[in-house]
Amino acid sequence: MTQSRGMRDGRSDGLEFLASLDLDQVRSFSDLLRAMSRTAFGGRALGQALDVTVAMVRDPECEVVLTLSGAMTIAKMGKVISKMIDEGWVQAVVSTGALMAHGLCESIGHTHYRHDPRLSDEELFRKGYNRVYDTLELELSLNEVEVFSEQAFEELGEGAELSSETVCRTLGKLLSSKENAEGPLRSAYLKGVPIYIPAFTDSELGLNLATWCMRKARERGTTEPMELLSCIPGFEPFRDLGSFARLAAKAKRLGIFSIGGGVPRNWAQEVGPFIDVMNHRVSTQLVPPRYAYGVRICPEPTH
DSSP: OOOOOOOOOSGGGTOOOOOOOOGGGOOSHHHHHHHHTTSOHHHHHHHHHHHHHHHHHHOTTEEEEEEEOSSTTTTTOHHHHHHHHHTTOOSEEEEOHHHHHHHHHHHTTOOOEEOOTTSOHHHHHHTTEEEETTEEEEHHHHHHHHHHHHHHHHHHOTTOOBOHHHHHHHHHHHHHTSTTOOSHHHHHHHHTOOEEOTTTTSSHHHHHHHHHHHHHHHHTTOOOHHHHTTOOOOBOHHHHHHHHHHHHHHOSEEEEEEESOHHHHHHHHTHHHHHHHHHHHHOOOOOOOOEEEEEEEOSSOOO
């Protein structure tokens, strides 16, 4: 004989009841999100994300790390990133290099265009257009990014101890003196927010730095192509790792706001295990940082 099921009413077990989304009661975007937190599935997750975001931004002892992947800037989200930095909502940014390079195009006065599906990729290539999903980046714009980024490399100078943080800071500094320039790099420089690009060579900026270094070597007399490929800049990614680890280790609390995933999110999250391993292997006494708050915007399922 099977045991009969109980017929509890939910309230007696302290369950939280849901509420239908009543648009007549919505007066603002935050009203909408908070009302959605009492619905279900994706709507509830979005409403809860608002609560977590507000909590970590308002926590005076929390250092918030913003991780970015995907074509955010070419999708015209650059001003959203800048706004988060300008308002003091984030204290560090970890990004893909492509995202910063496309944002730099916009910062120096170029734009992106909607792709006309009647044009084939072959025709786009012949005309100097690069297709990113349904959007076009002009090869002309990327050439201008190369010219602008080389100004930063010249300011840093040959033989400089480089990292993605120092390159991004110098680019932001140059943008800050440029009239009408906007964008994440400029905002980060003005607010003293470091930008880290863990996979720096996987970007237009990284390739620009490499070819700039080769051109300098060619000016000194190196002409054989295979030798030029051995002329590399003094770029050391471990400087980024050390800088970010110091920032995280000094924070009383950490929060993370992630767009997508990939290398930026993983790199930012490995700082706790890194310092934990450091304690064991180097006999240090640092407290491994842990994220007290976390929000991730991503199409993947929760698990």
